[in-house]
Amino acid sequence: MSSHLRNRGNTTRAELENLKRMLLPMRVLELQNLLAHAGMDKLGRKNELLDRCKQLIDTRGHEKGIQDRVMSLYRAANNGAALDHRNSVNPAGINAAGPGRTIPPQHPMPVPRYPNAPATNVAAGFFSQPQYGLQQGQAAFNAPAFTAQTGRPTIPNMPHRPDIVFKRLPFYEVIEELLQPRSLAPSNTGRIQSAHFKFIMTPKQASSISLSSYVTSTSQEWTNQAQLRFCTIPFKEGGKGISEEEKIRDDAFPSGLSVKVNGKLQSLPPLIPTNRQGVEPRRPPKPLDMTSITRLSPVVPNNIDVSWTQEFNTYYAMAIFLVKKLTAEDLIKKIKERGEEPAENVRKFVRSKLDDSDPDVLVAESLRASVLCRVSKRRMTLPIRAFPTCDHIQCFDAETYINMNEKRPKWKCPVCDKETPFDQIRICGLFMEILRSNPAGDEVEFYKDGSWAWVTPPAPVNSTGRSTSPVDEGFEEGNQESADKKKEGDADETIVILDSDDESMTSTKTETMTTPPPQPPAESIQPPPAPASRVESPMDNSGGPDSPEIICLSD
Incomplete structure (x- = not known):
């Protein structure tokens, strides 16, 4: 052989x-x-x-x-x-x-390498099980990339409770943690992984959810909800520490995620299709409401089964919170409770933007801003912006911005496209002063001394609801004068018929042709011209009472 x-x-x-x-x-x-x-x-x-x-x-x-x-x-x-x-x-x-x-x-x-990985011996067999038992709060991943003796891949030892904090969501107010953040630790070296979790509610938590239920036209809803969230776990190469900012994590779903709560499948956001070759479609990151399939009992536990596809060098965690769902009106009320940013502070900001003390810097003479919202294109009722994140004077409407983020939470400024945390949003006192001064203007201009003025003063409105500006008045007067002169021209019109067969001229009424009416002023719109004189044949003489007189001229 x-x-x-x-x-x-x-x-x-x-x-x-x-x-x-x-x-x-x-x-x-x-x-x-x-x-x-x-x-x-x-x-x-x-x-x-x-x-x-x-x-x-x-x-x-x-x-x-x-x-x-x-x-x-x-x-x-x-x-x-x-x-x-x-x-x-x-x-x-x-x-x-x-x-x-x-x-x-x-x-x-x-095989995939992990930071701060001491070498360990691996038992015989290609697929070995991990040895857990790390202390709470341990942030480093301790796993060998491979063993020098066998060259076999191993499974990373992950902290059971990672030291992370989920990012605060403006539309959800966290009441309590039902399940603290848990790592989705892989149990083997395969791609498909699974994990099981369990939690029990206290009598207070169960009653707060059940008492907040209400029925809509289509389903049953809850103001207080059991919310499931996923995020990635950060780590540093070489075992370095993680900063406080990196511990605040945004929502993120693992690839190929499937969640069962008490044996029932949890609904997930639909996948976002992609045209990029080789890129898996992902789900939009958002919290999951699992209240409808949760056991609201202080005695019976809730079982969570999670399965996902393991990604290279990317690991996830999950947590369950008891939250109160807020509406757009609640957020607008919170903004009003913060009060207005003083108008004098905004004027100082305008003066700093137009400061020309440095000769090497080219500065504009003035700044223009609109009282129309950039999103809705309507006049703002509650002008807001992020202080001090936004480096512009232009504001946007609070109601439009909150409703927009309720449907698709981006929380970015519609003017500069910077991230706009809800906690930094305040009402602009200077814009409120402008809106109270004249409700009909659209655009204002700011000067170096902090003062402002309307770019185009709004025209007053008469009782009929039409503007009475000088241009419009001239246009109406010109139209009226043209109409009067047109009537006079019609009354003085004379029709003359030339006929070579008649030898006598009969005239019952002799009138002269009037001159055309004068043209309206150049700045007004030209009225339609008066109807021109026309020549009639003898067969057109109807002899009616309103028909014009006929003058016959013979040879």
Whole structure:
């Protein structure tokens, strides 16, 4: 028998199962590569290709070429490394040189590295279980990247309770923590991971949720809710500490997330489609309301089952909070309770923006701002902006901004697009002063001394609701004068008929043709011209009482 093949009886069942497990993280490309290497059909869906590869290992898993190819493809699937068949690694524990002999690996298998990772021994077997037991608050990840003796990948030891804080959401007021932040620790080296959590409510917590329920036209809702949130866990290379700002985490969903609460599937936000090749669609980060499937009992526990797809060097945590849901009116009330930013402070800000004391800096002579909201294009009723985050004088309307973020929470300034925390939003006292001065203006101009003036003074409004500016008055007077002169022209009109067959001229009424009416002023709109005189034939003389007189001129 060739030296590249080993005896089928020397390959144990456990070694073949290890090879099958190495197929799980492989993509379609790696599975097709393995089948093509073995001369088998590589067409079909991923589950079909995976079954075909498992059958290949059952029948030809004792061959060294198949083992080397599986190891090489596994390394490429986990690290994205190029396939290198010449430097393939034999899986540790598989006897490739005969009974009683072991060939050491040529180089250790590259696997994900973790900071502050001491080297430890790993028990025999390709997939080893992690050893937990870290103290609460430990922020570093302690896991070996690989062992120098066997070259086998290991599972990171993660803190059971990471030292993180979820970012505050303006529309939800946190009352209590039902379940403190917990790490989603991987339990094996596969891609699909799962974890189980359990919590019990106190009598006060259960009653506060049940008493806040109300019924809408479509479903039952709760003011107080049990809220489930996910986020990433930060870590530093080299075991460095994490700053306080980095401990505040935004919402983020793991890839391939699935959540079951007491055996019932929790609804998740729909995936956002993407056109980028090779990029998985993600879900919009937002908290999950699990109140409807939560047991509101101080005796019966709630069971949470989470499954997700493990990502390279990215780890997640989850927590459950008892929160009170707020409305847009509640947030606007909070803004009003903070009071107005003093108008004098805003004037100082305007003077600093227009300060021309430095000759090397070109400064504008004035600043212009609008009392129309940038989002709704309507006149502001409660002008707000972030103090001191926003470096501009322009404000936006509070009601429009709050309603916009209730539907899609971005919390960014519509003027400068900077992040605008809700805690920094205040009412601008200077803009409130401008709005109270004249409710009809649209645009104001600020000067170097902090004063302001309307760019175009609004025209007063008459009793009919129309503007009475001088231009409009001239236009109306010009139209009236043109209409009067048009009537006079119509009364003085004379029709003259020239007929060569008549030898006598009969005239019952002789009138002269009047001159055309004078044109209106140049600044007014030109009225339509008066109807021109027309020549009638003898057959058109109807002889009616209102018909004009006819003068016949003979040769």
